Amino acid sequence: MASHRKRLRLNWIDCTVFAVLIAATAYVGYRVDSVLEYQWDWSGIRDYLYRWDEDQQRWVANLLMQGLYTTLRLALWGIALAAIVGVAFGIMRTGRRLFPRMLSRAYVELVRNIPPLVFVFIFYFFISSQVMPLLGVEEFVRDATPGTLAWLEVLFGTPNLIPNVISGVLCLAMLEGAYVTEIVRAGIQSVPKTQVEAGFSVGLSRWQLMQHVILPQAVQRVVPPLAGQFITLVKDSSIVSLISVQELTYLAVETAVSTSRIFEVWIIVAFLYFGVCFSCALLFNRIEKHMAVRGQ
């Protein structure tokens, strides 16, 4: 822990920047207000976050909050899966065997050199026609007992949308997994060869070496870029709105259209995304500090 905080001190540059910012904001507000003759109306928007349910006599999440929950689920599963994909392909990428190395390289280059949108469209077609029937998600959900269903609802949201959400997670994970792969590769390659020799000389096998010596150090070294990539994943999750996954962006479009309160809706959505991403950033910061203390 830092024993004493840095004193907050403003010099004239800070003041100028600050003044310019305020002026710019005021100007934009003025343009929107007067020139566009936009009528601000925040009153109805709150209902799109939470609405009062007469039947249940309580507040329930409406479109925007439902969208946020779906986005959070996408982010959580997406990060977990992207991490697994990234570590697996990252290990393959640095391995001795040619075929896995080539496979991993092909995957990374494919994803990196196709626009994310195009990738998602193509990959979604593949998922919905091939992977989902293979996984049997729909049947599983249909035949699930009420107990299981309750769990599924916590983990993946409304049962009838589960296949939809899973498609989104798969797309997102495969998309971001390629970038995680590159980060993991860089991490693995940054661990000095002498660590390999030390591991071998106490008798570890290649796999044990990777598991106990190389990977922990590799991950420790790449926590900052990894954190950045995971935050990007949260933001990129809006892409899967294009394959009709009903997450925040998708439902924001619907809300904006049906209320025609375009600015208000998108400003709220921006705040929601900001809140999620910034919390992630703070969390990763803590993890980074924690690891730094441990690893010396």
Place this chain on the structure above:
Amino acid sequence: MSPQNGSQDRAKVVVEFEGVNKWFGDFHVLKDINLRVRERDRVVICGPSGSGKSTLIRCINCLEEHQAGRIVVDGHEIGNDLKSVAAVRKEVGMVFQQFNLFPHLTVLQNCMLGPTKVRGLSNSEARDRAMQYLARVRIPEQADKYPGQLSGGQQQRVAIARSLCMQPRIMLFDEPTSALDPEMIKEVLDVMADLAQSGMTMLVVTHEMGFARTIADEMVFMDAGRIVESASPEQFFTHPESDRSRLFLSQILSH
């Protein structure tokens, strides 16, 4: 090989090089190496920089491959299959010039990794063993620190303990004191001298000629990839046979 006393003549040969050659690309690093190390032997290898000393001992635990000749370690011929590599590495410990501890693990965890993962010891057995060897290298109180928090001499002693925890039959040392400040050299050499006393089979690459003279029962002098001379320490230090070893000794002993 040099004449040895009677009891050692009967001891088992644990490391044997027969006509070993090794190349790095076009560069011929090891030339027709013949060497025989018996159980409890303490062999010190010296020679000018780049003569192939490190490469020679790294062949023993398969950190380097040789291209011609035969190396047999503890009954396993090296180079045949992966199984023999695994078997050999279990029985051969190595201490490096730069310590090469695992920086993300504590001293204790460094010492427990091999025994638990390779020897299959339980955590508590491995911990007991680690503490025992840490006490032997005289730093049991540092067990919970990370390597980065220790001095060079302490790190090197941890590295020795880490190897010993595998209870190897042979220990290799590659210039274990070359990266240390002068005041820390002694603490490491003392530990090594202890180990020599206890009857460990040791191959040591070092420039510490005073130490070599006291613990070695065989000196091997290398130059340009060849073993030029191998003799008992008395013989080697007082009447070196070859011109090159004479030159080497005069250079290294003069300062």
